[in-house]
Amino acid sequence: MERILVSACLMGRKVRYDGGAKTSGDALLAAWRHEGRLIPFCPEVEGGLPVPRPAAEIEGGAGGAAVLTGAARVLAADGSDVTPAFLAGAQAALAVARSFDIKIAILKQGSPSCGSLTIYDGTFRGRRMPGQGVTTALLESYGIAVFDEDHVAEAGARLRELTESAEPGELVKPAG
Numbered sequence: 001m002e003r004i005l006v007s008a009c010l011m012g013r014k015v016r017y018d019g020g021a022k023t024s025g026d027a028l029l030a031a032w033r034h035e036g037r038l039i040p041f042c043p044e045v046e047g048g049l050p051v052p053r054p055a056a057e058i059e060g061g062a063g064g065a066a067v068l069t070g071a072a073r074v075l076a077a078d079g080s081d082v083t084p085a086f087l088a089g090a091q092a093a094l095a096v097a098r099s100f101d102i103k104i105a106i107l108k109q110g111s112p113s114c115g116s117l118t119i120y121d122g123t124f125r126g127r128r129m130p131g132q133g134v135t136t137a138l139l140e141s142y143g144i145a146v147f148d149e150d151h152v153a154e155a156g157a158r159l160r161e162l163t164e165s166a167e168p169g170e171l172v173k174p175a176g
């Protein structure tokens, strides 16, 4: 079965910086969860950050790719440099994705880890700008397609393409 990596906060896990979740009510996600298709993951927690934690933004709104190359840092609202934890979380997400041969991820929009279309601009003034989070940038560099919680149907279309292009034998791979 094709597995899908999903932001743990979208699955109701209270892992966000403010101690809350952002539970998605999407019916397709619920169906996939029921099938055992979803692999919930929080890069920031797996990277070693606590819950709750100060909000963090990428310096200058530079985007995750700049963090991966060392051209930008991730700073917390208290001024601390949390770049190492964000990099560790992104690598951990990639390791999990590769262990399940994952080709699709559905990650929470706007996050400095999980954002795929927008991130905050680094000023902590609540201003979004186009850009990707650190985990998204790393996953996409390995060919994993990242969608957000508002584009689950598009993820479903990608899943159908993958399933239809699979060899018949691959469709009945044993789980696990």
Ligand code: SF4
Pocket (backbone or CB within 6 Å): 007, 008, 009, 010, 015, 016, 017, 041, 042, 043, 044, 045, 108, 111, 113, 114
């Ligand atoms: Fe959710 Fe991703 Fe933030 Fe974790 S890092 S709380 S999974 S948006």
